[in-house]
Amino acid sequence: xxxxxxxxxxxxxxxxxxxxxxxxSRKKILQLFLEQTGALAHGDIEKKAGEKFDRVTVYRTxxxxxxxxxxxxxxxxxxxxxxxxxxxxCSDGHHHDHHVHFVCTNCKKTYCLDDVVTPEIKLPKDxxxxxxxxxVEGLCRDCR
Amino acid sequence: xxxxxxxxxxxxxxxxxxxxxxxxSRKKILQLFLEQTGALAHGDIEKKAGEKFDRVTVYRTxxxxxxxxxxxxxxxxxxxxxxxxxxxxCSDGHHHDHHVHFVCTNCKKTYCLDDVVTPEIKLPKDxxxxxxxxxVEGLCRDCR
DNA sequence: TTTGATTTTGCAACAATGTTGCTTTTTAAT
DNA sequence: ATTAAAAAGCAACATTGTTGCAAAATCAAA
Ligand SMILES: [Mn+2]
Ligand SMILES: [Mn+2]
Ligand SMILES: [Zn+2]
Ligand SMILES: [Zn+2]
Numbered sequence: 001x002x003x004x005x006x007x008x009x010x011x012x013x014x015x016x017x018x019x020x021x022x023x024x025s026r027k028k029i030l031q032l033f034l035e036q037t038g039a040l041a042h043g044d045i046e047k048k049a050g051e052k053f054d055r056v057t058v059y060r061t062x063x064x065x066x067x068x069x070x071x072x073x074x075x076x077x078x079x080x081x082x083x084x085x086x087x088x089x090c091s092d093g094h095h096h097d098h099h100v101h102f103v104c105t106n107c108k109k110t111y112c113l114d115d116v117v118t119p120e121i122k123l124p125k126d127x128x129x130x131x132x133x134x135x136v137e138g139l140c141r142d143c144r
Numbered sequence: 145x146x147x148x149x150x151x152x153x154x155x156x157x158x159x160x161x162x163x164x165x166x167x168x169s170r171k172k173i174l175q176l177f178l179e180q181t182g183a184l185a186h187g188d189i190e191k192k193a194g195e196k197f198d199r200v201t202v203y204r205t206x207x208x209x210x211x212x213x214x215x216x217x218x219x220x221x222x223x224x225x226x227x228x229x230x231x232x233x234c235s236d237g238h239h240h241d242h243h244v245h246f247v248c249t250n251c252k253k254t255y256c257l258d259d260v261v262t263p264e265i266k267l268p269k270d271x272x273x274x275x276x277x278x279x280v281e282g283l284c285r286d287c288r
Numbered sequence: 289t290t291t292g293a294t295t296t297t298g299c300a301a302c303a304a305t306g307t308t309g310c311t312t313t314t315t316a317a318t
Numbered sequence: 319a320t321t322a323a324a325a326a327g328c329a330a331c332a333t334t335g336t337t338g339c340a341a342a343a344t345c346a347a348a
Contacts (some may be wrong), residue, residue: 021315021324042305054327059306061325075279077219079335102271113271119263121278125256127246127284132267135219137275141270165295165344198298203335205296252324 007034018068018092025053030070034083039074039082039101039110072097074110075133078082082110104140111140151178162212162236169197173205174214183218183226183254185247216241218254219277226254242276248284255284 010125011030011126015022028049032040045057064082069090074082090096100116118132155174159166172193176184192200205258206227209215213234218226244260247253262276 023314023325025326054225055305056307056325056328061244073221073264075219075223077217077222077225077277079219079223079225081221081223084230100265100267102267107275112285113268116267119261119265121244121263121281123244123246123260123280124257127280128282128283128288129280131280133221133279133281134281136174136267136271136273136275137277138267138272144272167296167344169297199334200299200336201297 005033015072018070020064025049025057025061026064028052029058030065033071033083033085037109037116038113039084039112041080041082043080045083068092069095070090074101074103074112074135076110076135077137083130084110086113087112087114100134100136102136102138102140104143105137106139106143109140109142151175154178158214162214164208166210169193169201169205170208172196173202174209177215177227177229181253181255183228183256185224185226187218189226189227210235210242213239218245218256218279220247220254220279221281227260228254229255231256231258244278244280246280246284247283248287249281253286 008027010024011027011034014030015026020026024138029045030050034043042058042062045062046055050058062071066073066083069086069092071083072086072090072095074084076082085099086095097112098118100121102111102113104111113136118134121129123129123134152171155171155178156166158174164170173189173284175180176189176192186202186206189206194202206215210217210227213230213236215227216230216234216239218228220226230239230241241256242262244257244262246255246257248255257280262278265273265276267273
């Protein structure tokens with residue numbers, strides 16, 4: 001059984017499911033996420049796929065994937081957005097990623113802790129919460 | 145009693161306390177933070193003080209203030225760092241801001257919720273937490 | 289209060305990042 | 319195969335952030 005073909009098929013399925021036409025750049029970028037444990041910054045993707053594709057294409061592909069709920073963004077303190085695959089039931093225009101993110105201060109790798117749900121936050125009366133983002137910084141498994 | 149003078153004196157005191165020489169740009173930028181309820185992005189500061197000072201000076205001043213524990217950064221989803229005054233006992237090289245931040249999805253204002261402490265997060269065994277950042281998005285008091 | 293070492297600023301040049309309009313190419317349906 | 323629609327590539331531009339260096343401001347000591 002050819003794993004490469006299977007992955008390729010899964011990628012095509014994901015794209016079709018989201019009403020996206022199957023293009024080289026979308027296939028390549030989605031594959032990068034599937035091969036990856038952690039999250040990817042725009043820069044990472046540009047380095048890994050950028051020789052084949054225009055910078056603008058990478059920007060537009062990431063934007064499309066976020067809109068479709070295929071990947072989600074992770075805010076970090078260093079002003080560089082990371083992207084990671086959505087594992088929850090995210091769909092076009094609506095994300096449901098209620099998990100905590102972890103950024104290693106040493107290796108800078110960023111992880112989705114899919115099993116750690118974001119806590120309830122009790123806000124002052126005047127505020128209405130729509131979404132809670134939790135980013136934990138520290139040392140990852142590999143770095144301590 | 146002249147409030148202007150008092151503020152000015154307080155600003156000078158803060159700078160001295162942190163072993164910073166008292167300069168026009170530092171005074172002006174610190175004053176902006178004191179006049180302000182919420183947080184300021186670099187862009188805001190550049191607009192409000194930028195006609196008088198060089199862009200580079202604003203960058204360097206903010207960096208210095210962060211290092212000295214006068215202000216702290218707030219990560220946000222839109223990749224634009226916000227800065228706010230430290231109210232806790234932050235000092236040179238060491239911050240102790242354990243409060244939750246709130247970003248209004250409507251007006252984009254960013255608030256320090258100084259009384260809402262960041263919760264404990266139970267991580268998988270392999271991870272060590274050094275700092276927890278919580279950013280809540282929703283509607284602020286003025287926008288609902 | 290002048291002097292002089294030290295720090296900070298402004299400027300210029302550059303690098304990195306992100307955006308937009310338009311043309312060509314690719315995709316997917318007929 | 320043909321064709322309409324979508325996406326990619328390209329160029330030009332805008333914004334944001336960084337660095338080295340000379341000029342100016344600050345501060346402390348004389
Ligand atoms: Mn995630
Ligand atoms: Mn704060
Ligand atoms: Zn690590
Ligand atoms: Zn608001």
